[in-house]
Amino acid sequence: MTWINAVVQGVLIGGLYAMFAAGLSLIFGVMRLVNIGHGDLIVAASYLAWAVVHATGLHPLTSLVIVAPLAAAFGYALQLGVLNHTLGKGILPPLLVTFGLSVILQNGMLLIFTADTRKLDAGALETGSFALSPGVDIGYLPLLMFATALVVIAALQFLFYSTSLGREFRAVSDDREVAALMGIDDRRVYASAMALSLAVVAVAGVFLAIRSNFDPFMGPGRLIFGFEAVIIGGLGNLWGTLAGGVILGVAQGVGAEINPGWQVLAGHIAFFLVLAVRPRGLFPRIS
Amino acid sequence: MVEPLLRVEALRASYGDARALHGVSLELRAGETLALIGANGAGKSTLLKAICGLVGQNEGRILFKGEDIARRPASRIVRLGVALAPEGRRMFPSLSVEENLILGGKARRPGPWSLESVYALFPVLKERRRQPAPAMSGGQQQMCAIGRALMSNPELLLLDELSLGLAPTIIKDIYELLPRIAAGGVATILVEQDVTRALATAERFVCLQEGHVSLEGDPAEHSRDDITRAYFGT
Amino acid sequence: MSALVSRATRASRVAGLSALGLAAVLVSAPWWTDIATERLIGEFMVYLALATLWNLLAGYAGLVSVGQQAYVGFGAYVLISLASLAGWNPLWAVPMAGLGAAAIATPVARLVFRLQGAYFAIGTWVMAEVFRLVCAQISALGGGSGTSLTPAAMKLVAATRPAREAAIYWLALALGLGAVAVAYLLLRSRIGLALTAIRDSEIASDSLGIRIDRVKLAVYVLVAGLTGMVGALVELQKVRMSPDAAFSVNDWTAFVIFIVVIGGIGTIEGPILGALIYFVLREYLAELGSLYLMILGALAILVMLTAPQGLWGFVQRRFGLSLFPTGYRVRGL
Numbered sequence: 001m002t003w004i005n006a007v008v009q010g011v012l013i014g015g016l017y018a019m020f021a022a023g024l025s026l027i028f029g030v031m032r033l034v035n036i037g038h039g040d041l042i043v044a045a046s047y048l049a050w051a052v053v054h055a056t057g058l059h060p061l062t063s064l065v066i067v068a069p070l071a072a073a074f075g076y077a078l079q080l081g082v083l084n085h086t087l088g089k090g091i092l093p094p095l096l097v098t099f100g101l102s103v104i105l106q107n108g109m110l111l112i113f114t115a116d117t118r119k120l121d122a123g124a125l126e127t128g129s130f131a132l133s134p135g136v137d138i139g140y141l142p143l144l145m146f147a148t149a150l151v152v153i154a155a156l157q158f159l160f161y162s163t164s165l166g167r168e169f170r171a172v173s174d175d176r177e178v179a180a181l182m183g184i185d186d187r188r189v190y191a192s193a194m195a196l197s198l199a200v201v202a203v204a205g206v207f208l209a210i211r212s213n214f215d216p217f218m219g220p221g222r223l224i225f226g227f228e229a230v231i232i233g234g235l236g237n238l239w240g241t242l243a244g245g246v247i248l249g250v251a252q253g254v255g256a257e258i259n260p261g262w263q264v265l266a267g268h269i270a271f272f273l274v275l276a277v278r279p280r281g282l283f284p285r286i287s
Numbered sequence: 288m289v290e291p292l293l294r295v296e297a298l299r300a301s302y303g304d305a306r307a308l309h310g311v312s313l314e315l316r317a318g319e320t321l322a323l324i325g326a327n328g329a330g331k332s333t334l335l336k337a338i339c340g341l342v343g344q345n346e347g348r349i350l351f352k353g354e355d356i357a358r359r360p361a362s363r364i365v366r367l368g369v370a371l372a373p374e375g376r377r378m379f380p381s382l383s384v385e386e387n388l389i390l391g392g393k394a395r396r397p398g399p400w401s402l403e404s405v406y407a408l409f410p411v412l413k414e415r416r417r418q419p420a421p422a423m424s425g426g427q428q429q430m431c432a433i434g435r436a437l438m439s440n441p442e443l444l445l446l447d448e449l450s451l452g453l454a455p456t457i458i459k460d461i462y463e464l465l466p467r468i469a470a471g472g473v474a475t476i477l478v479e480q481d482v483t484r485a486l487a488t489a490e491r492f493v494c495l496q497e498g499h500v501s502l503e504g505d506p507a508e509h510s511r512d513d514i515t516r517a518y519f520g521t
Numbered sequence: 522m523s524a525l526v527s528r529a530t531r532a533s534r535v536a537g538l539s540a541l542g543l544a545a546v547l548v549s550a551p552w553w554t555d556i557a558t559e560r561l562i563g564e565f566m567v568y569l570a571l572a573t574l575w576n577l578l579a580g581y582a583g584l585v586s587v588g589q590q591a592y593v594g595f596g597a598y599v600l601i602s603l604a605s606l607a608g609w610n611p612l613w614a615v616p617m618a619g620l621g622a623a624a625i626a627t628p629v630a631r632l633v634f635r636l637q638g639a640y641f642a643i644g645t646w647v648m649a650e651v652f653r654l655v656c657a658q659i660s661a662l663g664g665g666s667g668t669s670l671t672p673a674a675m676k677l678v679a680a681t682r683p684a685r686e687a688a689i690y691w692l693a694l695a696l697g698l699g700a701v702a703v704a705y706l707l708l709r710s711r712i713g714l715a716l717t718a719i720r721d722s723e724i725a726s727d728s729l730g731i732r733i734d735r736v737k738l739a740v741y742v743l744v745a746g747l748t749g750m751v752g753a754l755v756e757l758q759k760v761r762m763s764p765d766a767a768f769s770v771n772d773w774t775a776f777v778i779f780i781v782v783i784g785g786i787g788t789i790e791g792p793i794l795g796a797l798i799y800f801v802l803r804e805y806l807a808e809l810g811s812l813y814l815m816i817l818g819a820l821a822i823l824v825m826l827t828a829p830q831g832l833w834g835f836v837q838r839r840f841g842l843s844l845f846p847t848g849y850r851v852r853g854l
Contacts (some may be wrong), residue, residue, distance in 0.1 A: 015335050023821060032639070033639075034603065034639030034642070034643065035641060036639075036642070038434055070665045082822070085826050086825070089636040091583075092585060093640075093825050093826075095585055095639050096825050097821075097822050097826065099778060100779075100818040100819065100821040100825070102820040103771075103775055103818035104814075104815075104818040104819060106813070107814040107818070108811075110811045111811045111815075117459055141748060149569055164389075166528055167386050167389070168393075170379065170381045170382055173381070174381055175379060175381070176375045177341055177361070177377075178373060179390075180340070180364075181361050181365060181370070181373070181381075182362035182390045182393050183366055183394035183396070184362055184393060185362045200555050219574075220646075220770065224646065224650065227640070227643045228647065231644075248819065261654075261665075264650070265651065265654040265658075266291065267656065268647055272632055272651070273646075275632055275636070276632060278709075279635040
């Protein structure tokens with residue numbers, strides 16, 4: 001029974017990993033940018049939510065009404081002010097600039113919030129659960145997290161394929177030059193994509209902060225989980241990313257069941273196994 | 288004297304490695320069709336790209352309706368009324384045919400062209416509007432590229448290598464439709480390998496040779512030999 | 522008109538002679554300086570070596586790794602295993618760490634080379650995490666909290682403390698200057714020519730018959746091996762080691778990247794200049810703590826955005842100066 005429980009809990013936590021990954025996947029799809037600071041931005045959103053909750057007394061989930069727009073605005077400005085200037089010059093500039101951003105964010109958070117761990121308190125939501133079967137309890141929080149991941153991915157999918165903004169995302173991704181000929185200002189489209197990515201980051205950050213303690217140095221770990229979910233699922237496929245998150249979550253859950261020290265390691269091994277057998281991920285879309 | 292729609296003055300530009308312009312000047316009146324001819328590497332595509340803002344580094348002036356657009360970004364120039372159907376068609380592969388056309392209309396200029404009128408001009412596009420653009424044949428893609436350019440209701444339409452790589456029957460179909468496009472009052476610069484066809488269609492021509500204008504004028508007023516000399520530089 | 526094709530310039534000949542002179546001065550340091558200075562120079566040599574090696578990967582082979590801490594940590598663990606568990610003289614364990622790192626880098630490359638560009642970067646990072654987590658499971662080496670080289674093992678290096686410090690210092694000197702020399706000779710070799718061709722155009726070099734993947738693999742494995750030796754050296758310098766410190770992405774990759782970016786990526790001189798700047802900055806700003814690291818990050822971003830060729834690239838363009846020329850120049854006579 002403990003094995004089934006490990007798998008079920010792994011599936012649910014996979015939703016959180018998919019949320020880590022979705023923003024990463026989105027901006028890679030639109031502008032081929034891999035943001036090394038992505039994980040640190042997630043943790044920064046956790047801190048922002050913590051500050052908002054402490055200032056206003058809002059419920060952590062309600063705080064998203066403030067946190068998500070702020071994060072999106074920051075993403076828009078970051079893209080326009082810095083990241084746009086790194087595009088189109090090879091892989092080094094975006095990589096190194098976002099790497100620098102990661103260091104700045106980590107140490108900035110350390111400076112403001114110290115190294116003490118913090119947590120957001122979501123009240124009854126955290127402790128409530130129901131029994132799926134004897135020995136397999138489903139918590140309301142993990143379930144809500146997974147449902148939110150489904151909604152986020154469905155919403156991104158809709159936006160990408162059924163709205164005019166999504167059309168522009170796909171157009172600049174296909175051909176920047178011709179998109180400009182249509183009157184599309186690619187810098188603003190990229191900024192919109194980054195804003196959207198950071199709105200998803202905000203959601204992920206709040207759930208991260210409710211689920212466990214967080215500290216300024218958690219970012220790289222979240223980046224790696226998100227990255228693994230993207231690669232396992234296959235580049236450019238949002239539903240694949242969800243599957244990748246679930247596979248990662250299950251691998252970690254099963255690993256932890258064998259030996260508590262193997263939780264994260266088992267996830268990495270699953271990632272390299274997929275890479276060895278299916279280098280383009282399980283459900284690739286971008287060729 | 289009426290101000291021309293487009294006046295290029297002493298334009299120098301480079302795009303890629305070798306293709307370059309060394310001081311090109313030309314004029315175009317509203318509604319006029321100009322054939323831009325010249326051998327490979329003469330600078331025809333570079334000139335079109337410079338006019339619509341895809342060549343970052345250039346010197347000289349490009350006056351469109353009296354405004355210098357030489358250093359404007361492409362996304363602004365299309366709003367002023369310049370549209371390009373690029374060499375190689377360059378459809379957006381992850382967009383459907385109709386989405387390609389809709390994007391062409393993003394500049395939202397008023398005018399006769401809309402999805403309906405483009406579909407009326409090229410009925411085959413309507414049949415295929417839900418398909419991904421790469422699923423179409425080369426000729427259909429060229430129609431879609433022209434339609435996409437028209438969707439912005441341009442006053443100046445740039446057609447780069449209109450017939451390159453297309454079947455002769457398709458080329459004929461497309462050329463038969465050009466007068467209907469011109470009837471809407473749009474001026475056209477036509478870059479074409481098939482010189483005979485281009486000269487037969489255009490009211491005026493400009494021949495480029497190694498980045499310079501080697502000959503220009505009314506096709507009827509120049510002998511075939513003059514044009515050949517201007518073309519090959521012999 | 523005749524022309525002379527040469528690599529050398531007057532500056533490069535002066536630089537070559539000065540480098541030899543400087544090397545002689547450095548070698549004699551244990552006789553005229555104290556242990557603290559020796560250690561500082563030793564640490565400088567560690568960063569000089571790591572920066573030069575990372576520059577070979579990222580600046581020449583186009584392999585932007587953020588996982589070189591895998592080989593630093595691996596080298597450290599090889600040394601401590603051989604010295605503390607098998608009773609080897611730690612100095613003999615250094616080349617073994619290099620061989621071991623090169624050996625393990627070959628299968629690692631088979632996996633991470635499947636990822637392109639920035640995804641390659643994160644893939645190498647995940648690999649380093651795997652190394653760290655596996656090492657943290659080795660209970661004989663202290664598990665997650667790590668262990669220290671035994672005093673008995675340290676005595677095998679040399680019996681007295683000054684002699685030991687000098688030996689470790691010379692090892693650092695050999696690896697730091699050796700890495701620069703290896704990079705210089707490699708870039709002047711046929712592999713260097715292939716790397717330049719790949720950097721200019723992968724497609725063209727592919728069609729010219731350059732086996733891109735094999736050249737990249739060779740560079741990756743060579744760099745991994747030398748990085749493993751540097752890791753072993755770090756273990757000797759620090760004596761105490763934990764998985765978190767041995768596989769630290771900040772210590773062994775972030776700082777190294779800043780050094781190369783600020784100094785000038787894709788040149789031999791850049792990492793040298795960058796390492797000097799880094800040590801000066803650290804000397805004056807380290808007490809600012811996390812603010813110092815933010816300044817370093819901001820500086821790297823600023824350089825990348827405004828002068829992507831780094832300080833040395835700026836000097837080179839401004840004054841046409843090249844101290845370690847790896848290309849050719851044509852002079853009229």
